[in-house]
Amino acid sequence: MTLANARAMVPNLAVAPATPERDEDRRRMLADWCGRFSPWCALDDGDGIRLEITGVAHLFGGEEKMLSLMLAKFQKMRITAQFGLTDTPAVAWAAARFAGQEIMIVPPGAGTAFMADLPVRALRLDEKTVAGLEKVGLRKVSDLYDLPRAPLELRFGRQLLSRLDQVSGQEAEPISPLRPAAAFRTRLSWPDPIGLLSDIEAAADELAVALCRQLERHGKGARRLELALYRADGEVIHITFGTSAPSRDARHMIRLLGEKLPDIDIGFGVDAMIFSALETAPQQMHQSGFVSMQKAEASGSAADGQQAFSQLVDRLASRIGAGHVFRLVPFDSHDPERAFAVVPAMTPPVNGRWPARQPRPVRLLPVPERMKMMFEGPRPARYAWRQEEGGVSALEGPERISPEWWRLALETRDYFRLEAASGQRFWIFAAPSVRGAKPLRDQQWYMHGFFG
Amino acid sequence: MTKHVLQKLRSDIRRLDHTALSGRAEADVIPFGAPAVDRSLPWGGLPRGALHEIGTPPKAAPSFFASAAGFAAALLARSVAPSGMAIWCQNRRRARRYGQIYGPGLAPYGLDPNRLLMVNAESDADVLWVMEEGLRSSAIQAVLGEVAGLDLTASRRLQLAAEKSGSTAFLLRGPEGAAGNNAALTRWHVRPFILPQEVDKTGAEQVTGWQVALWRCRGGGPAEWKVMWKDEAFYCHMAGAMADRLPAAAVC
Incomplete structure (x- = not known):
């Protein structure tokens, strides 16, 4: 229908130009926002968002409750959404789009039966293949189930067979998440958004302690950390920061975070927070807690001193910028501008005296x-x-x-x-x-x- | 009786005024090693756990700043133990205008490159923040910050942080700054000074002369010396030609 025709039928029609790029940005943002439900979120083919929720549904009281919660959240943001859930992505894709209801959960193994009555379009095929299938009278998915595979492939291409196998689960369809899924993460969420900085700090505190406990169990220390704040209006704020030495000292993490928290825009409040360790490295068991208790004593062992130093470097780097906290070490060049090297603060000691050649300015x-x-x-x-x-x-x-x-x-x-x-x-x-x-x-x- | 009370009050005042540090253990003082200088400081040297300001004399040319920086580097090197760390914090803008610290040029001061953490801050406020963080950390024994100047409140904060941790703080006042009132325990003016030809420079890669004025010192009077820095040690310079130009009390 042309716009002129539509206007003739509905005189007060609201018209807005299509903005595919903005829609796509918004979808990406939403997919990011879904990170509060599962670390594995990705953009789906077409217009959807795909989540892998294996092992996380119990956090929300089961699959059904999880989906109703998501639906409620989307409705609050005034987004119309339909959900499909099952054991294969191909069936979930169809369930979300062709079931005609807001939430469709297909029991495991029932994918083939569920798809049987749906139109071939539900197989996620391109327009040309759909048209070709309909032309020869293959309208429902079940029409394809018992046909010999070789002629189908010959006529309609590899994609069709692939989709059929994905429906039955014979072909795997791995998800490639938008953001790398962290091995160590802790989360907190609230039914109503919180907006006070002090509340957010308290929550961050709780998350950091829980995360450090996880790290400790696995003998790991965090090198890069991320705090994700899920705003009630669907935006996500990611605060990423690094440590110069593996750390699982919650107090240290909070101090580093404390530099950045006041600058963020909380908007109308935050209703979930996830704290994750993006990169970790092995760290000996005894250090956490023990050292932070002793930190007040200036005369610690060498390891304590090293830890106090790396924590100081992190603090300085988080406010001044990592590139501006460094050491100058001798570098063998006659060119005066290259007679020294700038190395990161935590570089192991070099063989260290300045070469005593000619007098040099300070x-x-x-x-x-x-x-x-x-x-x-x-x-x-x-x-x-x-x-x-x-x-x-x-x-x-x-x-x-x-x-x-x-x-x-x-x-x-x-x-x-x-x-x-x-x-x-x-x-x-x-x-x-x-x-x-x-x-x-x-x-x-x-x-x-x-x-x- | 009255005399007794007065004496007691005087000693109380001294104690409250941080100046009765003369009873400090030797480890708490950084000696210059030049007897004349150490003698005129009430503590027998430069006390650790305190804030010391180093700058150029009023109306000095900006290029005098490097001399103050050199003198400060010498003191910084002396205030850290062989295993301790120090921080040198510059202001990026000032470093562009008056030169940034050049590693090879630190050689004559005995600052081990492994033991010096450099920080290039964006503003003087950040420099002060870095100094305070450094003083609070158990990993740092001395901090040096370059700022234009320091008001009473900010200097008290640093002085208190230094007292609490026992680390030493040096304030290197930039050439554009003015010497206002502040809470530093000692305040110094440094200007370069040309060593006479007869000075024995053999064996040393670099010999430096400074005319150093201690113009503010809690519990001590002002004094001025001509010192020589050679092989990581201070020497009071005494030359017949120079001696008569100095006030008698300051000649060493």
């Missing part, structure tokens, strides 16, 4: 800056840089630093130590364009660093 400008040198005859007399200006007391050098030969883009530099009459010691360089061809006074000078 502060280095990120980019060398142009400066002026004034000469009296061959002797440097004054310098000027930014707003500073002064007499030269001594100029020591040069120390020629050539870039490694494979880094051709860089020029050779002649570094000098400039001692100002007022005492400052600068690290400056001249960039000789032709080797030693120009006298010092005609060269371009750059300020690069400051000695302590």
Whole structure:
């Protein structure tokens, strides 16, 4: 029907342009939101969402109760939904769409019988195959059950047989979840949304303790954690954070989380929270609890100190940014800008002294800056840089630093130590364009660093 | 009788004022190793578990900042045990303007790269937060933060955190900051100073001269010295030509 025809029939028809992209985004968001029911959620073919609920239905009081709960939640969000549940995805797909009721639970093993009376379209086939089947009079799914397989495949393609096998459960159809399912997760939910930050913090606390208990049972510590907050309006907020060393110290997790919680937008409230350990690593049994009790004592063993240090690094990294918490270690290069390496704070100790070559400045400008040198005859007399200006007391050098030969883009530099009459010691360089061809006074000078 | 009461009151005041730290165990003090300096500090050195401020003299050129940084690095290195960790926290914006800490340049100060945690914070508020976190952690023995300046409240917080943990806090005042009033136990002005030619520089890779003024010290008077830093040790510089220009009390 064209829009003009429709308008002729219903004069006050509300019209809105189709927005497939937004619908798709919304479906993805909803699928994400379904993570509160099961860790295995995926987008289904077409217009649905698929959940694997093996082993989680009991959390909601059984399959039927779980589905009614989901239905109620969707209705609250003003979304019309139909649910199909059974032991194979292919039958569940049809049950949700062709049963004509809001909730359809097909008992295990009854899939073939349930499908028998449905139209062939219920097999999730493309339009061309459906049209082809109908043309030869195969309208119901049961019409296909007893036909020989070889001619069917020859005429309608591999997909049809595959679908039939999926209905009977002979062919598996694994789910590929939107988000990786965490091995360790704890969840809390409430019949009515909670909106106070203090309530959410208390809930996070409870979840963290439960999660740490799980981790402890398996001798694991968490490296990456995620707190998912399920908002009542269908949005999900994921807070992900990492630890620099495996941890199952609930207090530590809460402190890391505490930096981020106040920033989130709770909207109209949150009615479920899931705390999961996305990545874990083995951790010895004795540490949790025991150490946190002793932490107050400064004189702990080396392991305690290590743990206190890694927890501090995590705290700093969560507020300042992991890239801004680091160590500087010696790196063997003559290029002054590469004579050190920035390594993560938790890197094991390196063989550590700074090479005692030539004196080096304690502060280095990120980019060398142009400066002026004034000469009296061959002797440097004054310098000027930014707003500073002064007499030269001594100029020591040069120390020629050539870039490694494979880094051709860089020029050779002649570094000098400039001692100002007022005492400052600068690290400056001249960039000789032709080797030693120009006298010092005609060269371009750059300020690069400051000695302590 | 009156005299007795007065004496008691005086000693009470001293105790309350954190200045009666002279009775502290030796481990609680970082000695300079230069007798003249240690003698003028009421504690016989720089007390741990306290906040110390290091900056440049008023109206000094911004390039003096590196000297203050060098002096601070020397003190930071001395305040951590061989197995302890220290934090150096810079402000990213200030580091872009006045240079960032350059690893190889830390060599003369004896700061082991494995024992120094660097933090580049976005703002001075974050720098102070990092310092406080560091002071609270049992893994850290000393923290150094670069900020423009510090008000009374913020400095009291740091001073209290340092007292509570026994870790030492150093505040490196940036060149753009002003020296307001704060609760640091000692406050220093550092400027570079040209060592005379006759100074024995043999054997050392780098010899540095600083003119150091202790301009505020709870329980002690102001004093000024010319010191030399060589082979990770302080020496009071004494040269005939220089001595007569210094106030008599400060000549070592």
